[in-house]
Amino acid sequence: MATATPAAAVGGCPEARFCMYRGADFNNRNFTMASTNACQNMTSDYVSYVNNLPVTVKLWRWSTGGYILVRTLPSGGFSSDWGGATFGDKACAGSATP
Template sequence: MRPCKFLRLIREEFTLNFRMKAATVFSALALLTGGLAATAAPASAVGGCPSGKLCLYSGTNYSGLYWTSASTATCVPGVGSNGGPPASYVNNLPVEVKMWGYIAGGGLTLHHRATIRAGGFTSNTGGVVYWNQACTGGVNPN
C-alpha cells in the first residue's frame, strides 16, 4: 500500500470515529437535558399566592397580603376599602375577577371598573382604579 493511500485511510477512519463519538456525546447530552427538564421542580407561586386563590396586596411587588378568595362564583364587598385599591395582585383562579365600584353621579349602582384575567398578575397596578367589590366567575353585584 502506498503511503498516500494509507494516510488517506487513517484520516477517513479518524473522521468516521470522531463523528460517531460526537454523535454519541450529543445524543447523551440531549437525553440528559430532556430528563432534567422533565423532572424540574415547579416554579414557586407568583407573590406567594397559592394555586386556586385570588390574592390582593396593599403594597407593590406582592407585599402586604390583605385579601384572598378561593370562590369562583361570588362577590365580596369591601375590597379596596383598606386605604385604596390593591397595589398588586395574583389571580390563580380559573375564572376572571371583575372589580366593581361606585362612580360620581352614578347613584348606588356599582359599575364595572377593571377585570383581572384568569391567571393574571401584576406587581404594580398603579393604584388608579378604586373599587368596592370583587366578583368572580361573571357574578354581577347589582
C-alpha cells in the same frame, strides 16, 4: 429558553385563589378569595394582585346610580404595581355581579 413565572409562584398566593396586596411587588397580602362565582368587599386600597382562580375577576366601583365595572383581571394574570382597587370596591369572580 426563557419561561414566564407561573402565577401560582407569584407573591405567595395559594393555588385556586385570587389575592390582592396593599403594597407593590406583592407585599402585605390581606385579601384572598376562593369563590369562583361570588363578590367580596374590598377592605383596603390594593396595589398588586395575583389571579390563580380558573375564572376572570372583575372589579366594580359604586357610582351614582349603581356599580360600574372598572377593571377585568384574567385568570392566570398578575401585576406587581397596578394600583387599581380602592376601599369599598367589590371583587366579583366568574359571572357574579354586585
